[in-house]
Amino acid sequence: MSDLVRMQGIDKRFPGVHALRAVDFDLRAGEVHALMGENGAGKSTLMKCLSGVYQPDGGRILIDGAAVALPNPRAAQDLGIGIIHQELALMRDLNVAQNIWIGREPRLSLGRIDEARLNADAAAIFRGMNVAMDPRAPVAALTIARQQMVEIAKALSFRSRVLIMDEPTAALNDSEIAELFTIIRRLRAEGVGIIYISHKMDEIRRIADRVTVMRDGATVGTVQAAETPIAQIIAMMVGRELVDEPVAIPDLSAAECALELRGITRGREVRDVSFSLKRGEILGFAGLMGAGRTELARAIFGAEPPESGEIIVHGRPVTIRSPADAVRAGIGYLSEDRKHYGLALGMDVRANIALASLARYTDRLGRIDEQELAAVSNRYIDMLSIRTPHDRQEVRLLSGGNQQKVVIAKWLLRDCDILIFDEPTRGIDVGAKAEIHRLLADLAGQGKAIIVISSELPELLRLSHRIAVMCEGRLTGILPGGASQERIMALATRREGMAAE
Known part of the structure; x- marks a missing residue:
């Protein structure tokens, strides 16, 4: 040729x-x-x-x-x-x-x-x-x-x-x-x-x-x-041998329940979904395209509020009709489409990290404490190893993996203790993916309650303490983290009317 x-x-x-x-x-x-x-x-x-x-x-x-x-x-x-x-x-x-x-x-x-x-x-x-x-x-x-x-x-x-x-x-x-x-x-x-x-x-x-x-x-x-x-x-x-070990599954039997859903329904996309999530737990969500996983995440976050059902945060029922309600309840959501829903691409890294917490750094006259914001943003840049020349770099110029870390920094600064990650490693390379996996495990170790939605079964099996499976808007089963791909796919392809395990 x-x-x-x-x-x-x-x-x-x-x-x-x-x-x-x-x-x-x-x-x-x-x-x-x-x-x-x-x-x-x-x-x-x-x-x-x-x-x-x-x-x-x-x-x-x-x-x-x-x-x-x-x-x-x-x-x-x-x-x-x-x-x-x-x-x-x-x-x-x-x-x-x-x-x-x-x-x-x-x-x-x-x-x-x-x-x-x-x-x-x-x-x-x-x-x-x-x-x-x-x-x-x-x-x-x-x-x-x-x-x-x-x-x-x-x-x-x-x-x-x-x-x-x-x-x-x-x-x-x-x-x-x-x-x-x-x-x-x-x-x-x-x-x-x-x-x-x-x-x-x-x-x-x-x-x-x-x-x-x-x-x-x-x-x-x-x-x-x-x-x-x-x-x-x-x-x-x-430039090195990459080791991405499966997450260790801790004993969470005595851990506090951070989030509980009871009968959450929204049209045919999310139908009568109930589950609980403990502090320190990573709950993976598996399912085929159109199973309702993203729609469920958006319902929890108030982007598309549920029509019925109950959301309980740390033992107390909460009403979530908007993302602002979810953030006040301590819930952060990293969308599968970070560029449209997670970032302000025309703004710099510092502003993006501060987006959900800006009121903390603004006085009664509306003046922003840029010196404090700079210190905070650089702390998270160092903590998450965000590769950027400085915190004034436009976020659109960062790589996909580093953009994802900026979104994570935004919710960590807000101190959300319930985090929903929708396709957290889509479109990022193997090195950045391993870093994101380690970060999620570290966050769970700090007591954060984490939901991870992924279309990659090996990723869910590597990360999750338990794996919830959805099909046609319904939760068809919850499996232990060490479950086989065959068991997950069996639940992911169930049809309406079949009982969950």
Whole structure:
């Protein structure tokens, strides 16, 4: 296979940050080349250089052996380079064909859009992908997996020979991942070169031909995916052997009950859910997509208040109709979508840490004690090992794992003793994931009561003292932390009317 793309000595600096240090990377036609590294390693910056979002400060990019300039994303598209971001960029109010051809619509006389050709051209792309898709379907009505297919079709509409996929399976279930992999294999067979960014080791072994690992803005090395043990790839990523021991299960028989739910119901999403959570306990929540786990968390936190049932905190019934009520009751919630619901991305680290506790540092005239806030924020930066140049760094510039730590710091500063973590390690690398796991275990050791929702069963088994399982809005059983994946999946696939264990 010939080199389709070659990046040589790519260097990129931002104020105070040397993001890329003489990085080399190449992509062959008809291969899937995985790009891996911890959050902040430089993967996204490198791909933004390839897709025309950033211009390198040094080095050169060659396409088919010829050096090229990529001053903007359109220049990259014109050369056949397409990118599918982790956070999909479709316009939900438009239909499938309109999203694919927006800004390039075929026109009739008098400038009217040729709807028939628009739909026919979109349908032709999906036929080439062997995907059944109605070009007239509204994007808002599609599942995330189907939206992913639209993004791929949009990239292919530019006649992309290079396709960059950034965490494409983050929100997909197993069957949707299998469908995506079928598309990827078909594109590979047609000679498309695919750059695949993921933190999921099992996916890399299934789909990638080669793996390039980056660390601290530099290339560590390139290996053959099929021949390289996962442990070796992880060691290349983190620069050390990574040990993530299962959490020790303490004796909590005499511990105080921190949270109790009795018959919590909200529509068909959460139906008659009851459980208790003790101080010092990590209660994991397992279930298939749509089982109602996130909806239950949002009900507890008051983001979508329950229609019936009772919430008891430290033995006293509480009324939670809003997040403010939950925070006053000592409950903190780390959403699965930290960027939309956990962080103010345009604000700095200091402000984000203080968001839930700002009144403590504000006098009667509304003046904020910035000196005290600086001391507090830096204490949590040190405590949680948040990697940031300073507490005035905009939080949007931090890696995913460090953003997650900022959200945790926010709730620790508020001193919430009941913490709900919804997909706490989604989209973060193995090193940051191990740090988050250790942090959760430490918080439980300090007496915090913790709920962890995760789609990764190994993560729940590693972290949880007990595992609650949901199916179709109901709690179908609670298992000990050492339960098998088979027992968990048996409860996760129960249907309405079957008794819980």
